[in-house]
Structure formats: C-alpha cells, structure tokens
Amino acid sequence: MSATDSHHAAEQQTLNRTIEAVWRIESARVIAGLSRLTRDVGLAEDLAQEALVAALEQWPRSGVPDNPAAWLTATAKRRAIDLFRRNAVARRKYEDLARQLEAFEQTSPDLDSTLDNPISDDLLRLVFIACHPILSTESRAALTLRLLGGLTTDEIARAFLTPEPTIAQRIVRAKRTLADQQIPFEVPCGPELNARLSSVLEVVYLIFNEGYSATTGNDLMRPALCEDALRLGRMLAELTPTEPEVHGLVALMEIQASRTRARVNSTGEPVLLFDQNRAEWDQLLIHRGLTAIERAHKINTTRGPYLLQAEIAACHARARTPPNTNWPRIVLLYTELAQLTPSPVIELNRAVAVSMAYGPHAGLTLVDALAAEPSLARYHLLPSVRADLLYKLGRHPEARIEFERAAALTRNARERHLLLTRAASCQTDPTDP
Amino acid sequence: MRFMVIVKATPETEKEGALPDPQLLLEMGKYNEELSKAGVLLALDGLHPSSKGARVKFSGKSRTVIDGPFTEAKELIAGFSILQVKSLEEAIEWVKRGPNSNPGSDYEVEIRQIFEMEDFTPILSEEQIQRKVERRAELPNQTANK
Numbered sequence: 001m002s003a004t005d006s007h008h009a010a011e012q013q014t015l016n017r018t019i020e021a022v023w024r025i026e027s028a029r030v031i032a033g034l035s036r037l038t039r040d041v042g043l044a045e046d047l048a049q050e051a052l053v054a055a056l057e058q059w060p061r062s063g064v065p066d067n068p069a070a071w072l073t074a075t076a077k078r079r080a081i082d083l084f085r086r087n088a089v090a091r092r093k094y095e096d097l098a099r100q101l102e103a104f105e106q107t108s109p110d111l112d113s114t115l116d117n118p119i120s121d122d123l124l125r126l127v128f129i130a131c132h133p134i135l136s137t138e139s140r141a142a143l144t145l146r147l148l149g150g151l152t153t154d155e156i157a158r159a160f161l162t163p164e165p166t167i168a169q170r171i172v173r174a175k176r177t178l179a180d181q182q183i184p185f186e187v188p189c190g191p192e193l194n195a196r197l198s199s200v201l202e203v204v205y206l207i208f209n210e211g212y213s214a215t216t217g218n219d220l221m222r223p224a225l226c227e228d229a230l231r232l233g234r235m236l237a238e239l240t241p242t243e244p245e246v247h248g249l250v251a252l253m254e255i256q257a258s259r260t261r262a263r264v265n266s267t268g269e270p271v272l273l274f275d276q277n278r279a280e281w282d283q284l285l286i287h288r289g290l291t292a293i294e295r296a297h298k299i300n301t302t303r304g305p306y307l308l309q310a311e312i313a314a315c316h317a318r319a320r321t322p323p324n325t326n327w328p329r330i331v332l333l334y335t336e337l338a339q340l341t342p343s344p345v346i347e348l349n350r351a352v353a354v355s356m357a358y359g360p361h362a363g364l365t366l367v368d369a370l371a372a373e374p375s376l377a378r379y380h381l382l383p384s385v386r387a388d389l390l391y392k393l394g395r396h397p398e399a400r401i402e403f404e405r406a407a408a409l410t411r412n413a414r415e416r417h418l419l420l421t422r423a424a425s426c427q428t429d430p431t432d433p
Numbered sequence: 434m435r436f437m438v439i440v441k442a443t444p445e446t447e448k449e450g451a452l453p454d455p456q457l458l459l460e461m462g463k464y465n466e467e468l469s470k471a472g473v474l475l476a477l478d479g480l481h482p483s484s485k486g487a488r489v490k491f492s493g494k495s496r497t498v499i500d501g502p503f504t505e506a507k508e509l510i511a512g513f514s515i516l517q518v519k520s521l522e523e524a525i526e527w528v529k530r531g532p533n534s535n536p537g538s539d540y541e542v543e544i545r546q547i548f549e550m551e552d553f554t555p556i557l558s559e560e561q562i563q564r565k566v567e568r569r570a571e572l573p574n575q576t577a578n579k
Contacts, residue, residue: 014522021522025471120470223549227517234472284476284515380458 015060023052024150025262026069031147034076035185041129042175043080051076054285124239131200132183140203141210142167149228159225167309197240201249201306202234208253223231226257237292247296248307249334254289255313258282274322286317288334308337309425327357344373358394380409381428384419391426400426435475435547436516436524442509443538447482447502453534460532468516479512479538507541521546 027048051072065071130144143152145159153171157164177183182214188196211225233250240246262280265271293314295309303311312333319325334350347370355363367386376382387402403423407416453461468474480486484502503509518524524544531542 017520017522019528021518021520024519024523025526224519231472235470240470272543288475393561397523 012060015064015351016056018060018064019055020065022055022068022072026072027052027150028123028126028148029069029119030042030072030076032126033073033119034080035126035129036122037077037296038080039185040179041126041147041185042179044076045075045175047076047079047083048072051078055431121187121241123235124187126238127200127236129178129183129185129189130198131196131203132178133196133199134181134183135174135177137203137206139170139364140199141176141207144232145207145228146171148232151228154431159228188242197243199244200236204229204236205249205253207232207304208256212256226253226260229253237295241295242299244296244299244302245304245306247292247299248304248310251289251292251296251310252286252306252313254292255310255317258285258289258317273316278320281317289317290314305337305341308333308340312337325356327353331357344370344376345379347373348376348379348382348385355389355392360389360406363390364393365406378409380415380419382406385408387419387422391422396426399423434518434520434549436518436521436546437529437547438516438524439510439543439545440508440534441541441543443507443535443540445486445535446511447509447535449482449484457532457534461487464531465514467530468514468527473516474516475515475517477512477514480510482493483509494528508563511540515547528561 014061019020030051031044031048034047035041038044038047053077055068055072126147127144130147131140135143136356142156142160145156146153147271151159153166157167160167180398188191209225210228211222211227213230230253233246233253237246237250258281259273259276261282262276262278263273289310293307293310296303296310312330315326315330319321330353331350334346334353338346338350347366351363351366351370354366364386367382367389368375370382371386373382382407383402387399387406390396390399390402400423402425403419407419407423410416410419465474466478482502486501486503488499488501488503490497490499516524516527518527521544528542528544533538
C-alpha cells in the first residue's frame with residue numbers, strides 16, 4: 001500500500017516538474033497572445049496563471065495534452081470570456097471583447113498556426129511593456145523575468161535575494177502602474193524606438209550583472225541568473241534581428257559568460273582577467289559572442305556602447321595569451337566608447353590600454369590628466385594604475401607612495417596585501433636611487 | 434544547465450551520400466528556428482555516416498585504430514545539439530516537440546546533462562563561505578565600465 005503511495009507521489013512530482021517545464025516554454029507566448037486580446041498585461045498574466053492552476057489540477061488525470069500551449073491559451077481565454085460576462089459593471093465595455101474572443105476561437109481552431117505569425121510581434125510588445133521606462137529598473141527586471149522568463153515570484157526573489165513578498169508587491173505595483181497609465185501594448189516606432197530599446201537592453205544587462213558580479217549574497221556568481229539574462233538576450237536578438245545593439249549586448253554577455261569557470265578560483269576568490277587560465281574559457285560561448293558581433297556588423301557600421309564593449313571583450317577572447325592582446329585596437333575601441341558615453345572610469349581603462357599599446361609614458365600622461373577628477377578621488381584603481389606605470393618607468397619612490405595610497409583605498413584584503421607587497425618591492429629595489 | 438541532445442543513427446542515416454527528404458529538412462529547420470527564438474539552442478551539428486569515421490581503442494598502453502563503418506546503428510550517433518534550459522524536464526519537453534526526422538525507422542534521442550562549474554564545487558566549509566561573503570562585493574566587473 002505504502003509502496004503504491006510513494007510510487008504515486010513520485011509520479012505526481014515528475015508530472016509537476018513537466019508542467020513547470022511546459023510553463024517555462026510556453027508562458028511568455030501565452031501571456032503575449034492574451035495581452036493582445038485583452039489589452040491588459042496584468043489581466044493576461046492573471047488569466048494565464050489561472051490556466052496553469054487548471055493544468056495542475058487536470059493534467060494529472062487527463063495527461064499532458066499534445067499541444068500544451070494551445071490548451072493553456074484556450075483555457076485562459078474561456079476564463080476571460082466568463083470573467084467579462086460576469087463583470088456587470090464593465091459589461092458593456094467588455095461585451096465587444098468577449099464577442100471578439102469567441103469569434104477568434106471559432107475562426108481559428110488551430111491556434112498554433114494562427115498564433116504563429118503574430119506571436120513574435122506579441123512577444124516583442126510584451127518585452128517593451130515589461131521594460132517600460134515608467135517603471136523602476138528593479139520592477140522592470142522582476143516583471144521581465146516573470147512575464148518573459150517564466151520564473152515564479154519565489155524564483156525571482158531567490159535570484160535577487162529579496163524577500164518574496166517584496167518581489168510580489170513589486171510585480172503587482174508594476175502591473176497596476178501599466179494599467180493606470182494606460183500604457184499601450186505595442187512596439188514603439190520612430191525616434192521613440194531607440195530610447196525604449198535602451199531601456200530593454202539595460203534591464204537584460206542588469207539581470208546578467210546581478211548574476212555575474214553578484215552584488216549581494218553568499219555566492220560570487222549566480223550562474224542561473226546569467227543564463228536567464230542570456231536566454232532573454234538571445235530571444236530578443238531573434239525578435240529584433242536588425243538592431244545592432246541587441247547583438248552587441250548578446251555578444252558582450254556570451255563572452256563574459258565564457259569566463260565564468262576561470263574567474264573564480266577553487267577557494268572562491270576572484271581571479272583577474274590577466275591571471276585567468278584561458279584554457280578554461282568556454283570556446284562555444286566565445287564563438288557565439290564573435291558570431292553575434294559579426295551579425296551586428298552586417299547590419300551597419302555604427303557602433304553603440306554595448307557593441308563597443310563586446311568588441312573590447314572580443315579582443316581579450318581572441319588572445320590566446322595576454323601578450324597576444326591587440327592593444328592598439330582596444331585603444332581605438334575605448335576612444336570610441338569614451339566619445340559615446342564619457343566617463344572617468346572609461347578614460348582610466350583607455351589609459352591602461354594606451355600604456356599597453358604605446359608604453360607607460362603615454363599611459364601616464366592620460367592618468368595624470370584624471371588626477372583631479374572628483375569621482376575618482378576614492379577609486380583605488382587610479383593610484384594603483386599610476387603606481388604601476390611609475391614603476392615601469394623606473395620612478396620607484398613615487399610608485400611606492402601611489403601603491404600605498406591604493407592599498408589604503410581598497411576594501412579587498414587580498415588586493416591590499418598585493419599592493420603593499422608591491423610598495424615594499426619599490427623600497428628594496430637595488431636600482432632605487 | 435546544459436544538456437547534450439544526442440540523436441542516434443538509423444540504417445538511413447548510415448547510408449553514404451543519402452540526402453534527407455526536403456520536406457523533412459524544412460520541418461527540422463523550422464523546429465531549430467523555434468529553439469533559437471526561445472534562446473535555448475547553443476549549438477547544433479549533424480554527423481557523416483560512420484563509414485567516414487574511425488574508432489581508437491584504448492587498452493593499457495596500446496592504441497588500435499578501427500576504421501568505420503560500424504554496425505549496430507542504434508549505438509551510433511547521427512547528430513547532436515546543446516540546449517541551455519532550466520531542468521531535465523524542460524529539455525525533454527523541447528525534444529518531444531521536434532519532428533520525426535526518420536519516419537522510416539524507429540530511433541532514439543538521448544538527453545544527457547553537461548557538467549558545469551557548480552558540479553565541481555566541493556561542499557564549502559563555514560570559513561570558505563565566510564570568505565566568499567567578504568569577497569563577493571569586491572569582485573571586479575572587468576568589462577563593464579560604469
């Protein structure tokens with residue numbers, strides 16, 4: 001008896017995992033299709049959730065249908081029709097909609113083929129509304145993972161190490177804001193498109209970075225979140241194949257993700273780019289990144305900030321050893337990036353690239369120009385870079401002071417130790433005057 | 434997590450120079466496009482018949498080369514793809530959605546999980562976890578510039 005029970009329980013668990021998987025695959029398309037019909041993303045998501053609950057109830061008895069997406073959509077639409085019929089207050093407003101839904105259902109028994117063509121348009125509309133600039137970046141990220149990534153509130157909460165009620169509330173508020181402000185379910189066009197696309201890319205990259213440099217939590221990296229961001233990015237690249245910056249972002253993420261294995265050592269310490277074992281870089285992801293860059297180049301010759309960062313990452317990815325790095329090219333790319341998005345940190349990176357390409361003296365001139373930059377006043381990499389260049393130029397007493405200054409500014413104990421060791425080596429150097 | 438989807442061979446796929454049915458190619462193309470659009474397909478390749486391949490047998494210090502073709506089609510591989518998905522169940526669901534690429538004979542598609550970094554991470558001691566907590570916020574973001 002108990003053996004049968006446990007067998008039954010195991011079967012139930014497998015089925016639940018299968019339904020979860022179906023949901024992961026189909027939910028975005030189902031929600032996107034319903035959003036077009038109801039013109040209300042929040043309602044569409046609620047209806048899709050109800051269909052999921054119905055599936056969890058019915059599929060254990062009936063088995064998983066051959067076309068689960070069509071089943072979920074049809075079930076959600078029936079709920080929509082019921083809801084609209086019941087809702088007396090909004091009856092008149094919704095009567096038309098209910099008729100449309102019914103007509104739609106009658107004229108299109110084969111949901112899959114009818115939904116096939118407009119589905120990518122609907123998905124793209126869903127991307128743009130989930131990443132609407134009216135919402136905070138945090139809300140956009142949560143809503144995007146929920147609506148397009150098929151993640152549950154609990155999964156999003158765990159990914160961002162935020163209590164579940166906070167995420168749930170964030171999503172509810174976001175959906176309410178979209179409804180209250182009557183944000184249209186559409187793909188923006190004309191000059192608005194670029195700004196709106198930036199907002200989408202920002203959200204995807206935020207999700208990626210949350211996983212890649214894990215600002216909070218026990219782990220240095222949370223690979224699952226990187227995978228979610230990559231999946232969203234790859235999806236977006238197929239939805240908007242003519243946008244070079246989308247391919248640029250995908251390339252940047254693929255190449256950064258290719259270093260996942262190499263950037264943390266066995267004790268969990270971060271490993272800097274030049275100290276990484278390049279044999280551990282994932283060549284498949286590098287290849288995908290380089291291909292994405294090529295796709296962007298085929299569209300046109302303009303380069304946005306994501307594509308430029310991807311190309312810088314690609315220079316490192318192509319170099320089998322650090323000395324093989326094409327530094328003159330990195331200098332050009334940083335120069336272009338600095339013109340597009342001026343920032344002292346980019347200038348500092350450019351100075352490092354210049355020193356690697358054209359010698360420490362050329363680099364030092366650029367670094368000295370940044371000395372008065374207030375935003376870098378407490379940035380330990382400024383004195384650290386300057387110290388390194390001074391050391392290479394044989395100006396050891398000055399280098400020592402800069403290494404010590406950098407050591408005082410860094411919050412990383414290992415790095416502080418390294419900087420103090422280098423400072424000490426300046427003192428005892430026999431060539432020291 | 435990543436899975437390798439291994440498509441086993443059939444007598445048809447083992448035939449030399451045999452070209453697949455154009456209709457079938459179209460269906461496969463559509464399916465692969467769907468996988469790409471969902472962002473789950475990382476790589477995909479088909480293999481030549483085993484007559485164009487070889488086996489190297491390892492025994493102690495000796496290495497013996499055996500030229501193809503090999504018998505037992507169902508133990509051979511005709512192609513593979515790499516999917517990045519959330520669970521084995523998701524990989525199964527994607528594979529089930531694929532068209533039958535060989536209606537003439539039965540064949541199997543095997544789904545195997547690829548080792549990831551996490552799989553090699555040993556159980557951490559309290560001290561190591563503490564160190565990770567201290568270091569995590571200081572992990573340099575090496576490509577982002579802002």
